[in-house]
Amino acid sequence: GAGKPAFVRGLAKGLGFTGEVSSPTFAIVHEYIGGRFPLYHFDMYRVESVDDLYACGFYDYLEDENGVLFLEWSENLEELPENATVITIERLNDTARKFTVEGPFCEV
Numbered sequence: 001g002a003g004k005p006a007f008v009r010g011l012a013k014g015l016g017f018t019g020e021v022s023s024p025t026f027a028i029v030h031e032y033i034g035g036r037f038p039l040y041h042f043d044m045y046r047v048e049s050v051d052d053l054y055a056c057g058f059y060d061y062l063e064d065e066n067g068v069l070f071l072e073w074s075e076n077l078e079e080l081p082e083n084a085t086v087i088t089i090e091r092l093n094d095t096a097r098k099f100t101v102e103g104p105f106c107e108v
Contacts (some may be wrong), residue, residue, distance in 0.1 A: 003089045003097040004072055011070060012039050023072075028056040037068050044073040053077075 009021045016035035024030040024043045032039040040061045047053060061069055062081060074080060085103030092098055 008041055008070055015039055015068065037066050038064065040067055040069045042069060042071045044071055044076040047076050
C-alpha cells in the first residue's frame with residue numbers, strides 16, 4: 001500500500017475513535033462514529049458516475065458540517081468540494097512515504 005490505511009487509522013485515532021479501522025474496499029464508505037467528529041472514509045476507486053455518488057449517499061455526507069470526509073482515489077471525482085484539503089501520498093521506497101498537503105487548512 002501507499003500509506004492510506006495507516007493514515008486513516010491515525011486520523012481516526014486523532015479524532016478520538018477507538019474502534020477498528022479498515023479500508024472500505026467493498027462498501028465505498030465506512031463510518032467511524034464516536035470520536036470528536038464523525039469520520040467518513042470513502043473509496044472512490046469504483047465510482048464511475050454521479051449516479052454512483054448519489055447511490056452511496058456522498059452528497060448527504062457532505063451536508064454533515066461536523067463530519068470529516070476522507071476520500072481515497074479522489075481523482076475519480078470531477079471536482080472536489082471547494083474547502084477540500086488534498087493529501088498526496090508518494091511512495092519513495094518500501095518503507096518511506098512522502099506526504100504533500102495542500103488546501104485551505106494548510107494556511108496558518
